[in-house]
Amino acid sequence: MTTHIPSPALESYVAADPGLDDAAVWAVEVHLENCAECRARMAEMAAPPLLALLDDVQVAIDRGVRSGPGPVRRHPWRRMVHRWAVWSVVPWIVTVLSAVLAAFLLDRQFPERPSLVLLLAPVAPLAGLAVAWSRRSDPAWEITAGTSRAGLEMLFRRTVVVLATVLPPLALAGWRLGMNPALWLLPALTFTAATLLLGGRIGVDRAAAVLGSAWVLVIVVPAITSADLPVVIRSESLPVWALAAVIGTVLTLLRAGDHQRAPR
């Protein structure tokens, strides 16, 4: 602000002089908004009726502030929960947790049989993923699918929530049974990535069903009936799982755009 408003201009503004054109009025008002000194000068020039009116308004505003509704309370915690949580997943998470607990107890009881925790680990996140992405269980799928955060960002948030709920119990069970963490972690991550990758094409719920039943039929059922630990969950196959997990994650990130549209 270099110069202040000259007194004649301010006087004609206060008097609402029709001689002052629109452009001049704007210039005066923009200056007044930013300059306390000129506002004080204008207040001195104002006529008494105007000052009385302003006092009345001030009183009315104060009364309104005191008697009116208070400002809305912020709930940062609730808001964070809303942005991350996927409510439809909760019942499934409970089921998966009970399954992990049961597998852990059976493994403790029969240490010579193939480990059920390891057999369960790859498919444990699938139920949660399927529900988080299913249009049948997410009531607002149609609204959320058309927003700009759909796609990579929602994919990331939902997957993180599902993994953060499923992995800790597996870690606990694996630790109590004295297993190498990579043995259950890498298959779980690989199957998560594969489900999301395939899900971008055919829908995550279908992909989870296909991959989950394939794992159960090809690996779990033979392992339980023959009582041999299958080669895919022995430590020899760890490098293959590591490679698969890395490739799967990279491909999933590259194809995240597939999740921008609603599944059919």
Added chain:
Amino acid sequence: MVRMVTATELRPDTYAWPVEAERLEVKAGRRHLAVNGLDLRLGTGVHGLLGPNGAGKTTLMRALSTVHRPSGGRLTLLGTDATESRSLRPLRRRLGYLPQHFGFYPRFTVREYVEYMAWLREMPKAAIPGAVQRAVERVGLTDRADSRLKSLSGGMLRRAGIAQAIVNDPALLLLDEPTVGLDPEQRVDFRTLLRELGAESCVVVSTHLVEDVVAACSNVVLMDQGKLVWQGLPADLTRFGEQGGTGDSAAERGYTTLLASHRSAK
């Protein structure tokens, strides 16, 4: 402080039509082509989308809201190619959409829900609380703003749905059956809101109620079996009704006349 007007706000639109569809084909489900070779151009204003059940209105709305990818033809929304996945994100910030089956999370309050939708549409953080309050006020839900959604009546839920659709001041607003469950007084208020919104943006309202269209829309789009039948002014629709047809009002008679003549021409 004087608010700065950014260059983006002052930039003139570089497109002639907010919605431009050419031989558009959209599938409902795996095989059925619900929108089949639709040519449509919509400008600023309120457009009433009319048609019998199964005409493809909802499928068209899903394509316009970018939820479903068109399976053929061209679709340009706000000057952006909507079949291209890469340009979707900035386009979606400028869209507002109320689906026909409006799902919601019952434990959210109205304010939390509208705020969540504003966040999903990537509004600037500082603008969200004010925009939410304004949207809630515009649909007349101020006194229920902090009630949970599960405690609201059907008409109030619908209005909460309208609030989430308008919260980001969309340039293209899509409302699928917005007047379902509203009582007559609320429908009158809603028409006023529609006219306000249509002054600046392109609003597409899909409905069965011919009288809503005549009262609040600046333009009528009539479709049947996935194709455009007729596009014109509400007054012209009423004029068609003077020539006969079945229905209780002139507009309804015009609607049936146009549909009947379209079907017999095939």
